[in-house]
Amino acid sequence: MLTDKIAFREPTIQLSHGAGGKASRRLIEGLLAPYFNMKDLNDAAYVQADQAKIAFTADSFVVNPLRFPGGSIGELAINGTVNDIAMSGAKPLAIVSTLIIEAGTETEILEAEIKAMQEAAEKANVAIVGGDTKVVEHQKADKLFITTAGIGLVDPRVNLSAGRVQKGDKIILSGPIGDHGITILFARGELDLEADIKSDTRAVWPFVAKLIDAAAPGLKWMRDPTRGGMATALNELARDAKVAIVLEEEAIQVRPEVRGACEILGLDPMHIANEGQFIAVVSKEYADDALKAIRQVPGGEQAAIIGEVHESDRHIVLSRSSYGGTRAIDMLVGDPLPRIC
Amino acid sequence: MLTDKIAFREPTIQLSHGAGGKASRRLIEGLLAPYFNMKDLNDAAYVQADQAKIAFTADSFVVNPLRFPGGSIGELAINGTVNDIAMSGAKPLAIVSTLIIEAGTETEILEAEIKAMQEAAEKANVAIVGGDTKVVEHQKADKLFITTAGIGLVDPRVNLSAGRVQKGDKIILSGPIGDHGITILFARGELDLEADIKSDTRAVWPFVAKLIDAAAPGLKWMRDPTRGGMATALNELARDAKVAIVLEEEAIQVRPEVRGACEILGLDPMHIANEGQFIAVVSKEYADDALKAIRQVPGGEQAAIIGEVHESDRHIVLSRSSYGGTRAIDMLVGDPLPRIC
Amino acid sequence: MCLAIPGKIVELLDDRNQYAMIDVSGVRRKVNISLIQHEGVKVNDWVLIHVGFAMNKISEKQALEQLQLLQEIGEDKEAMTEIKGYQFD
Amino acid sequence: MCLAIPGKIVELLDDRNQYAMIDVSGVRRKVNISLIQHEGVKVNDWVLIHVGFAMNKISEKQALEQLQLLQEIGEDKEAMTEIKGYQFD
């Protein structure tokens, strides 16, 4: 829910306004949401169509480089939208996609992404049913931008709302974090770092489907922590649900390579983007069933309960270490930048 | 229906591939549709969601200039998608929109478009329920690209399909053509021409709603002749329905200013883009009722029956003048360009 | 070759008679008229426009004569009234 | 200030001992080792890395001593075995 709206006063739009962190939220909540009368800002919106409750979402993808270990912009464009639908408790039904292509882009590059889209769609069991193609002049795009919109049929057993989240609820995370963001950072080649690591891009509906079967009554909120990472997703939850989230640092899985990269670069894995993970808030009674359900699906073995919802006036996210130290985890301002000091 | 598919062999993507004419079709039918297993290429796709038949569509908008007499990119982005839904015989329900913004774009420019979107959405009685915002570096976009996706609930009385179009069916056009394209051409300022003329951008659902009420059983096909103009829309019809279309040149309304511009610049109004008109194919028996219904809605007074469907081996569009001369009307290759010879 | 179009002079734009505003069916443009200066140019004259230049004045008299001639081709005097409908005003 | 991180030398990259490949938890980078040449550098050495340079070798001995010292703080001899768990291998 949007409370304490702040008008957007910055005179120009800068990169940080698109990076998924605080500046993005200022832009969206200070400018877009008020005009569009949006009350909730979720991964997908719900639309009632006759008897059917539809989840409806869209995202634009502007990744650089277009291809990276484990995936590519085309694959992301499908999985990202499929996942936003899944996060709404809906079974993905169909995708429409639009392409904005920079004139001069090699057909080979385009074809590879179209192929990647189709393959990802098949894997996610969703049809690409339509779309649009625009070509713009050289230097008026960056090779290829893909926008996908998706619709899904909301599972009638599900009732997701930050408002239902309350003290004692458990936070479940589907697997290790930071793989995608670090892969992209490395793939840009600017830092000359390498590691055996790849993007985690995948469709999460199979996990969500089982989760719903096992724990629908206790399932209260879901989010895929993409741009802005876990830090942003959980801060949004804290704010929208008016609670504090307390995480157990040790429960959060981070691959050694991702951890190594973060230590080298002075980054926090909690700020790094993911493309195949999700967070679910489940009531205490259903938490174990939920966890078991996710873990049963191949690829979900590392799911874990990573924290708990607390009552508090301060709607923040805290991370607690094993020796009892806690730190607040804030959203980032823009994209995470490597630092040397 | 996609028959005689031709593989796309051009090594790079050029502007013409996005201009809505022949090159666009080559790209879409030769590359995208085969990968995505698309059989029909319509304004919107149909998706069955439980009991509801949903029309689902998306378009990206990359207009230059962003604002022009009668409208702006924001307004177009809403009306374009609302109209594609309407063209599927569906009542528009909801829109999601994504913005790709070039870093450095003035907030004022962005805000004006957000406002325009909201106003257009209100006018079209459709909610903008969600979206996404990306910011890219300077010269990696052109100020602002907007993508909108929309869903609508298909009217159960409607059964649209090129396959149903047959000899004797009437072609109805909702009003004068070419206003949008000529307005944009003038607004770019390159030609130093001026006229009292503005884009026709508007939502056409109110017309379509009445048309359905009056003539649903006879209503076979609809299309909004946007990029590529009437020439492209009707050629697609001829091809998909395997018929010839014969138009009565005099029945097609063209404003004097648009005609003047076309004569000066050597353009054919049939190739010029529209953003608030539509073509409907209606069986002979329902044609008069259909026409009357459209004309009754304010702004539909100039609707007319402009031609008829004929049987023919050659699936072409012919225009017949009052003295009996006929000419074939082909799709354009790229954007219409003014000529001096 | 050479698309040219009739337009009406609606305003003379400078003293040296180099530019005029012309109107073609409601579309206006500044046009160079130096090629027809020698004929004398005034508002309401019709001129033939090509690439932003007036190439010549259009003769209403010749136009009418042509139409009349064609009208008379079939010796169909009766239709003479009809041609009046195309008279220039 | 000055983020620096322990990494292990996995390969010496040139004769002049100017560059080595280091590994930090599976992340590899070429690093300049000229600042620690005078100490003698070999594969499996642990070094402290800052902005692509090895600043110093890391002393395993000192590290162990520190941990032992801290372990002994409370005179809790019993926990001495535990610290072995953090012994370097």
Added chain:
Amino acid sequence: MRFIDEFRNPELIKKTLEEIERIIEPDDHFRIMEACGGHTYSIFHFGLQELLPKNIEFIHGPGCPVCVLPPGRVDEGLEIASKNSDVIFTAFGDVMRVPGKKGSPLNHKAMGTDVRMIYSPLDALDIAIKNPDKKVILFAIGFETTAPSTAITVLRAKELNVDNFFVYSNHVKIVPVLKSILDQPNMRIDGFIGPGHASVIIGAHPYEIIAKDYNKPVVISGFEPLDILQSILMLIKQLKNGEAKVEIQYKRVVMEEGNVSALEIIDQVFEDRPAFEWRGLGAIQNSALKLRPEFAKWDAEVQFNVQKITIEENKDAQCGDVLKGMLKPNQCKLFGKVCTPDNPVGALMVSSEGACATYYNHLYSTMNY
């Protein structure tokens, strides 16, 4: 629209058609070349061919300045612009899609070269004035119709002392090319519909040589259906009478002597090139215009080191035979298969005014793409 709609009057069109039917006889066969692409376009656009008796055959002439541009010429202009980041290449919309070796001006624009479409040569001069740190090239095309506009623009650049404006002249002349076609063996043309708008400038006199030396009638014609039909009527009458005169049908704008003031200005700024290469026709003497040495300061060919780019034409292209009336466009081996408006091989497929393009667009529109 005045001076347009009157000449599309359905009654008069029918009447004129009837008159043509009336005087033509079954054994007649007239091959009429419309020299001008504008006429070709009108004939198809208004569907005149099928309204006329079958024994009137149109032979589509060389009168499309874009079509006859020697291949390589656009490349030369674009080469300057893409090599020099301070050069702005300007041209009419017609030129924008003409394919060069490395793509059309539009392709170059899309890839970042500063290419701008203009409506008038004066627009190019304006761009030069507004961008003093850039060099603006006007890629000038056109027959005598357009040459005066370019000439005035050059004079204006001189007057205003604009030194960053340059003309890359591709101006051509109509009569030399008609003569060259008439000189070809196997040529089969009975008479000419003379170009209406070029003749506004040059008048009727230059065509006398065609009537006199080659014994072919010429009727200078307007572009509306009634103009063209009346011209055909006039031509048939001459042909049936065994006459070969130069007549003006398009009297509302064309005068015997042309536009004297315009001719003077052309002569002041331009001189004949000894020879100029025409796409599909080869070199023709005194058939094109270049800036006089006095205007060298504004001559792109002088000011930029233009490397001549020669592109070999496809050997199977039969443009020449089409131009001579020996072949219909669709009889060319390449027509519609290798050579399409989208990917033109020969001259006549380049602009929508070109004979082959017009043929293709109007008759083969949806065959394939």
Added chain:
Amino acid sequence: MRFIDEFRNPELIKKTLEEIERIIEPDDHFRIMEACGGHTYSIFHFGLQELLPKNIEFIHGPGCPVCVLPPGRVDEGLEIASKNSDVIFTAFGDVMRVPGKKGSPLNHKAMGTDVRMIYSPLDALDIAIKNPDKKVILFAIGFETTAPSTAITVLRAKELNVDNFFVYSNHVKIVPVLKSILDQPNMRIDGFIGPGHASVIIGAHPYEIIAKDYNKPVVISGFEPLDILQSILMLIKQLKNGEAKVEIQYKRVVMEEGNVSALEIIDQVFEDRPAFEWRGLGAIQNSALKLRPEFAKWDAEVQFNVQKITIEENKDAQCGDVLKGMLKPNQCKLFGKVCTPDNPVGALMVSSEGACATYYNHLYSTMNY
């Protein structure tokens, strides 16, 4: 991760905390400055403040090279790059979001200036080698930790004869700034946690003056929880004993004499600036490094005509008082309202390592944004 995880051992942390609790007495109140932003960051990141007794108070020092950069300095570097289209501006990620008058390097990059993020100074040299037609500026920042890397890079540029690589040096020295803080009236610091990584280079000796002349204990510390806690323990012991010595806690990498080879290289390439302006602290003598005249060829300040840009600091900014330990960050009038990490006014809010930024991020995270 080795040499990291061991020093985050929960048992040992608890034990060390207990020992601190044990030896500190209720009446004690120790104000300890952690000179280095890395320590500030660790204290908050590991939640040490709340685990420690309330009578140990941290005063966050000036040890963030980005924070102390004089305003205008980034502008000067960016000015060169945005005025010359052949200049590539390179800097560490830390610098990328530092706001200049016309935006940060990241803003400039977004607007088309060629700004590149590097991980190592050698990366900037590489860019220069790969772009011989460009001029590459390394916007060098850092304390003595980073200076040797810049120095080696300059030496390498000389060796390889790279003449399109230029260093814009903002290197600063830790001891002069600590002295300057100690010299301020109202200063309230009892002892120092000495910077671990700068001391890897400079060793322990330079801090003797603080212990001797100012009678303040210094413990050079590592950055892991156990390092910091042990250092605090060592400091408390000195303070309770009335001692003022320089001790090394971070013995696994810091040696008494520092890295002699690195010190030699710094001395070879750099010399002291007579004075350097510190954000929030004013000019401090001999507190910064510039290239020696022998390396003028690679000195951006010499090779480019850098116009000094002075930006007036906000009068309400109380960074100086925060640095002196007189105010906590959140006691500054601007904190969290006018001055935020997103829109920093003062020095200490600029980098995520700055005292005010750290405070804001960890304690006020969701108050507003």
